[in-house]
Amino acid sequence: MIARRLLVFFLAMCLAMPSRAADLPRPFDAATPAALARDFAGKPYILAFWSLECVHCQGELRLFARQLKTRPDLPLVLVAADSPELAPAIAARLAEVGLDPVAHWAFADPLPERVRFAVDRKWRGELPRTYFFDAAHRAKAITGELREAQLSAWVAENHK
Amino acid sequence: MRLPLGLLVLFLALLLVLVPAARAEHGGPAATPAPGGMWAARMKAAKPLAISAAFDERGRLWLVRVERGHVLLEVSEDGGNRFAEPVRVNPEPEAVSADGENRPKLAIAANGTVHVSWTVSLPRPYTGHVRYSRSTDGGRSFSTPVTVNDDLAEVSHRFDALAVDGDRVVLAWLDGRDRKAALDAGRDYAGSALYYAVSSDGGATFQANRHFAEHTCECCRVALGWQGDQPVALWRHVYPGDIRDFALAALDGAAAPRRVSDDDWLLQGCPHHGGALSADAKGALHLVWYTQGKTRQGLFYRRLERDVLSEPMKFGNDEAQAGHATVLATGKMVTLAWSEFDGKAYSVWIRQSPDGGRTWQAPCRILTSEGAADYPLLVARGDQSWLVWNSEREGVRALPLEGADSGADS
Structure with missing residues (x-):
């Protein structure tokens, strides 16, 4: 009974405080890519991976921060390839680059290869790694820091 | 997002437990922990899987691993079935990097001296120091660990590689000091630099750090070995235009580094894959x-x-x-x-x-x-x-x- 009440309490907390919830990464595991594809059925979206330990990811995070200022509806799924244990560090880094608050995910699997296998079997973990999905969910993968022109071109074509 | 309810609840509960615990280590629940501080706390608590191993001349298998900030040395007399009680290399716990491209390094000299090096992470992201210690009594006790990089700025001195030949001990690593100097002077700098240090007295002392190559990839391990009596290094280089292919060079040699892969990998990122x-x-x-x-x-x-x-x-x-x-x-x-x-x-x-x-x-x-x-x-x-x-x-x-x-x- 207590467990159930706690559950209801947590859920109520989540619903009541969406801005607080933005501090917390959502768990991203091997089932998440398929779930995202269902959530975005018929719609384009961007799946972008970064990490606290990735030197070249910071510029890309800043690019997303700038883009979200002019296009707050950018369908961005931002995933830290870090453990959810690092939630405070992840939130702090996102705030630092001007991405606060934003919905974000973190790898929730002790086997990062299992998560990557579900995203893209050939992906060995290079970061940053960005997947542009069009409305038919055809993916274009980009490794390395995304350039402003690449993001703008995708937005112009897919997210009018 | 459609996630199983149970998982969501478990995740939230975990966060409620873990987040305050992490914060408590950083002086008060109101303080937002610095990312580097979080890393340090996590590394000090972790028991990572990244190890190194070496056989000695008698056929005993030695390994180093990391537990709660200590580098531990273990030895097996029977080819790895059973290991003796571990011996602590560093007496004080440190934020030892041990995650795949980073691991403590181990080399056993022909005379039985046990050489160990590792990278300790500093609070700022992407920074660290290269540490070294040795045992001259068969792994029973270790010298006080020393920091081998002679630049002590809070920049990258990480991804250490260790090679030993007799009394010659070579440590090479990826160093951020040149990059910092360039950025401070308002210039761009691609990647990191390769630095190394040599001991010719079995690790008792190290000579001054030597700059070897500019513009290495920042986060791919360095490989180090001996070609005859020459230490040779293989690393991922940043060639003009952000091409991240491999370079090879004898560290003591006069010859310029040789490009040994012409893969033409254009990448504004680091593969973390040396x-x-x-x-x-x-x-x-x-x-x-x-x-x-x-x-x-x-x-x-x-x-x-x-x-x-x-x-x-x-x-x-x-x-x-x-x-x-x-x-x-x-x-x-x-x-x-x-x-x-x-x-x-x-x-x-x-x-x-x-x-x-x-x-x-x-x-x-x-x-x-x-x-x-x-x-x-x-x-x-x-x-x-x-x-x-x-x-x-x-x-x-x-x-x-x-x-x-x-x-x-x-």
């Missing part, structure tokens, strides 16, 4: 590396023999994230080992050449694990190649590889 090298008795160098270049993609092997590079040979399954390859030459045998992940389990594969890298036997899956796992290691025991692999469920497994065939599949 190469490996091994010299054979005749002086040929055997190299393995990973690339996603325009020219070729995947894992590759080639050798440098009498100044001629062989054609790159591809190995590993691209559909199973084949990666983290290593290479070892023992006698005429050259062994490659790498890891794959098939969606459910990790496996370690090997491929062997009995004629110095000219012809190759079929690839062979040697070990598997369904839990978290370290990269595979190849270790020489005299003229014999051994595979050493640490995984969460099975612990450290060590086995000799000569004569391995597909019948050894497990």
Whole structure:
């Protein structure tokens, strides 16, 4: 009974405080890519991976921060390839680059290869790694820091 | 997002438990912990899987691992079945990097001196110091650890590599001091730099740091070995235009670094995926590396023999994230080992050449694990190649590889 009440309490907390919830990464595991594809059925979206330990990811995070200022509806799924244990560090880094608050995910699997296998079997973990999905969910993968022109071109074509 | 309710609740509960615990280490619940501080706290608490191993001349297997900020040394008299009680290398716990490309390093000199190096992370992201300690009493006690990089700015001195030959101890690492100087002066700087330090008295003292190469990739391990009495290094370089291919050089030599992969991998990022090298008795160098270049993609092997590079040979399954390859030459045998992940389990594969890298036997899956796992290691025991692999469920497994065939599949 207590467990159930706690559950209801947590859920109520989540619903009541969406801005607080933005501090917390959502768990991203091997089932998440398929779930995202269902959530975005018929719609384009961007799946972008970064990490606290990735030197070249910071510029890309800043690019997303700038883009979200002019296009707050950018369908961005931002995933830290870090453990959810690092939630405070992840939130702090996102705030630092001007991405606060934003919905974000973190790898929730002790086997990062299992998560990557579900995203893209050939992906060995290079970061940053960005997947542009069009409305038919055809993916274009980009490794390395995304350039402003690449993001703008995708937005112009897919997210009018 | 449609996630199972139970998972969501479990996740929230975990966060409620973990977040305050992490914050408590950083002076008060109101303080937002600095990312670097979080890393340090996590590393000090962790028991990572990343290890290094080496045989001594008597055939004992030594390994170093990290637990709660301590580098621990263990020795096995029976080829890795049982290990003696661990000995602490560093008396004070530190934020020791141990996560794949970073691991404590170990080398046993012919006279029995045990040399250990590691990287300690500093609070700012992407920064660290290279640390070193040795034991001259057979691993019973260790010297007070010293910081080997003589630049103590809070920049990167990480991805240490260690090589020992008699009384010569060489430590090489990726160094951020040149980058910082350039940025401070308002100039751009691609990547990091390769620095090294030499001891000629068995690790008692190190000479001044030496700058060796500019513009290395920032986060790929450096491979270091001996070609005769020359220390040689293999690293991922940043060639003009952000091309991240591999360079090879003798550290004491006058020759300029040689580009040994022409993969043309244009990347504004770091793959966290370094190469490996091994010299054979005749002086040929055997190299393995990973690339996603325009020219070729995947894992590759080639050798440098009498100044001629062989054609790159591809190995590993691209559909199973084949990666983290290593290479070892023992006698005429050259062994490659790498890891794959098939969606459910990790496996370690090997491929062997009995004629110095000219012809190759079929690839062979040697070990598997369904839990978290370290990269595979190849270790020489005299003229014999051994595979050493640490995984969460099975612990450290060590086995000799000569004569391995597909019948050894497990």
